[in-house]
Amino acid sequence: MRNLFLVRVTVVAMTACLALAVALVNAQAPAYRAPRAADGKPNLNGIWQAINSASYDIEAHSAAPSPVLELGAAGAIPAGLGIVEGGTLPYRPEALAKRNENRANRLKLDPEVKCYLPGVPRATYMPFPFQILQSQKHIMLIHEYAGAVRTIYMADQTEAPADSWMGWSNGRWEGETLVVDTKGFNDLSWFDRSGNFHSDALHVVERFTARSADTLNYEATIEDPKVFTRPFKISMPLYRRVEPNAQILEFRCVEFVEDLLYGHLRKQPSQ
Amino acid sequence: MMSTRVKFFAIFVSFVIFAVLVRAQGPAYKVSRTPDGQPDLQGFWSNATYTPLERPDKVTKEFYTPAEAVAVEKAAAARENEQTDPGTVADVHYDFTQFGLDRSQATLARTLRTSLIVDPKNGKLPPVTEEGKRILAARAEEVKKLGGRWDSAQANQLDDRCIIMAGPGPPMMDAAYNSNYQIVQSPGYVMILTEMIHDVRVIPLDPSTGSGSPRAESRGDGRLNAPTQVRQWMGVSRGRWEGETLVIETTNFNGKNPFRGSTENMKVVERLRRVSEDVIEYNFTVEDKSMWERPWSAEAVMRKTNGPLFEHACHEGNYGLYNTLVGARLEEKQAAEAKSKKDSK
Numbered sequence: 001m002r003n004l005f006l007v008r009v010t011v012v013a014m015t016a017c018l019a020l021a022v023a024l025v026n027a028q029a030p031a032y033r034a035p036r037a038a039d040g041k042p043n044l045n046g047i048w049q050a051i052n053s054a055s056y057d058i059e060a061h062s063a064a065p066s067p068v069l070e071l072g073a074a075g076a077i078p079a080g081l082g083i084v085e086g087g088t089l090p091y092r093p094e095a096l097a098k099r100n101e102n103r104a105n106r107l108k109l110d111p112e113v114k115c116y117l118p119g120v121p122r123a124t125y126m127p128f129p130f131q132i133l134q135s136q137k138h139i140m141l142i143h144e145y146a147g148a149v150r151t152i153y154m155a156d157q158t159e160a161p162a163d164s165w166m167g168w169s170n171g172r173w174e175g176e177t178l179v180v181d182t183k184g185f186n187d188l189s190w191f192d193r194s195g196n197f198h199s200d201a202l203h204v205v206e207r208f209t210a211r212s213a214d215t216l217n218y219e220a221t222i223e224d225p226k227v228f229t230r231p232f233k234i235s236m237p238l239y240r241r242v243e244p245n246a247q248i249l250e251f252r253c254v255e256f257v258e259d260l261l262y263g264h265l266r267k268q269p270s271q
Numbered sequence: 272m273m274s275t276r277v278k279f280f281a282i283f284v285s286f287v288i289f290a291v292l293v294r295a296q297g298p299a300y301k302v303s304r305t306p307d308g309q310p311d312l313q314g315f316w317s318n319a320t321y322t323p324l325e326r327p328d329k330v331t332k333e334f335y336t337p338a339e340a341v342a343v344e345k346a347a348a349a350r351e352n353e354q355t356d357p358g359t360v361a362d363v364h365y366d367f368t369q370f371g372l373d374r375s376q377a378t379l380a381r382t383l384r385t386s387l388i389v390d391p392k393n394g395k396l397p398p399v400t401e402e403g404k405r406i407l408a409a410r411a412e413e414v415k416k417l418g419g420r421w422d423s424a425q426a427n428q429l430d431d432r433c434i435i436m437a438g439p440g441p442p443m444m445d446a447a448y449n450s451n452y453q454i455v456q457s458p459g460y461v462m463i464l465t466e467m468i469h470d471v472r473v474i475p476l477d478p479s480t481g482s483g484s485p486r487a488e489s490r491g492d493g494r495l496n497a498p499t500q501v502r503q504w505m506g507v508s509r510g511r512w513e514g515e516t517l518v519i520e521t522t523n524f525n526g527k528n529p530f531r532g533s534t535e536n537m538k539v540v541e542r543l544r545r546v547s548e549d550v551i552e553y554n555f556t557v558e559d560k561s562m563w564e565r566p567w568s569a570e571a572v573m574r575k576t577n578g579p580l581f582e583h584a585c586h587e588g589n590y591g592l593y594n595t596l597v598g599a600r601l602e603e604k605q606a607a608e609a610k611s612k613k614d615s616k
């Protein structure tokens with residue numbers, strides 16, 4: 001009898017502890033509330049940049065020498081802890097073989113080397129700033145690299161009219177979070193400089209949430225059944241460029257790669 | 272299918288309406304405000320026009336009558352369609368008419384003006400300075416050094432190289448096709464996206480001029496300035512609201528994309544004012560003491576068009592440049608082989 005009472009007391013106490021723990025965990029989560037734009041939506045306007053080494057490799061990686069001998073330490077690859085949840089990309093076996101082939105030939109094959117548009121989500125974590133410009137109908141993402149631009153349709157949403165490098169983005173607000181659903185990609189962009197790639201079946205759902213006055217949480221769920229066995233998630237903070245004169249400058253790289261792409265077709269003086 | 276006669280009658284009517292609107296300019300239209308209080312210029316716009324920047328030599332007046340304007344447009348459209356005669360170079364490029372790219376199929380930003388230039392009064396660019404003549408001569412020498420057009424990628428025009436086209440400017444000009452723009456405003460900024468090569472201008476607004484929209488996220492006063500060493504294809508722009516008019520000043524050009532001869536010292540002042548639901552008056556003044564004896568000004572129109580804009584990945588799909596260079600080298604090889612064959616006989 002007495003034992004039963006003790007058991008009861010213990011169960012009640014344990015339940016109370018558990019409830020308290022759950023409440024604490026929940027309370028920890030979305031503590032920050034972003035300032036509001038004039039239309040009442042969270043104000044994510046600003047110039048933002050990722051600070052990590054995902055542009056080299058979105059998976060965890062050690063530091064490595066420069067792929068271009070002449071660049072020495074200046075062109076060497078910094079280590080990174082990776083941005084992929086679970087650590088490893090869930091490639092299909094044949095896709096993994098293609099990734100490895102891409103990686104082995106990255107100087108020849110990486111679209112960034114040719115100054116091609118970066119695709120999504122790669123544009124977000126390249127070592128260049130990008131600007132979020134928020135209006136009610138359209139939210140613009142303006143990237144310094146190659147002047148890449150994304151229009152996020154908050155109204156007048158349609159399916160992608162054609163495949164493209166930067167995809168076709170429709171957005172919506174979920175409380176504090178801007179959710180961007182992007183499809184209609186071509187199969188030409190990569191995720192990083194290490195040959196990680198996707199097909200034209202790519203579907204990216206990104207979530208932008210303010211985590212403090214000068215930082216955002218960025219998350220993306222990536223689905224591509226032709227290349228991966230399951231959807232996977234990447235995440236990272238984005239940092240505000242707080243310099244008073246911060247601005248997106250031109251990085252119009254086409255002319256920087258003309259000799260690389262067309263130099264072998266130059267008329268030879270002897271001819 | 273509209274008959275040609277009906278179509279040109281419709282064009283005539285649009286010119287008449289335009290003429291009436293110009294005369295009736297008054298306080299009738301009140302431009303609405305964005306949530307942060309800026310005059311609202313947002314949406315999709317076209318500046319496609321057959322009106323030349325400079326007045327044609329044989330034209331002596333400032334405005335056409337609506338009937339004359341129709342005739343001029345009709346002749347220009349016919350010339351534009353002609354360029355795609357089978358077997359011509361343009362036809363090998365692609366058929367502008369077939370792909371809906373000629374201006375007669377675009378939203379035309381019509382004006383009765385005979386030239387976009389309104390100052391000087393003769394509708395022509397002002398005289399070139401002595402320094403300007405030396406610069407033009409030096410440039411011609413540089414071009415000569417590049418050799419023939421197909422000798423290298425760099426010997427081609429900027430638009431064939433997918434570096435920049437006429438659209439983004441500044442000043443923003445008709446780009447021959449796809450002269451489409453998207454304007455988006457957020458607190459402290461006006462963004463103008465050009466469809467051609469997705470060229471985008473993010474223009475910060477000076478909050479001290481009462482735009483009502485300080486850049487909330489800025490740690491500075493919003494009056495951006497770029498050091499003189501920073502030189503850009505589209506320059507560096509700063510904007511301000513003067514009443515209903517958006518005034519954009521641009522300097523810091525790199526001088527590699529001369530606008531009618533301009534140098535890196537060019538300063539462009541653009542003025543955008545929405546005068547009706549469908550029309551933005553687009554006026555600009557160009558000053559470049561290195562090239563012209565005095566500043567000159569033009570008045571153009573941007574007309575509302577249907578969105579959305581599409582991605583124009585020009586460089587990524589630039590088979591034209593690659594193939595013409597391959598073709599030129601092949602021709603040289605064939606010519607050399609033919610010559611050695613002939614010599615060996």
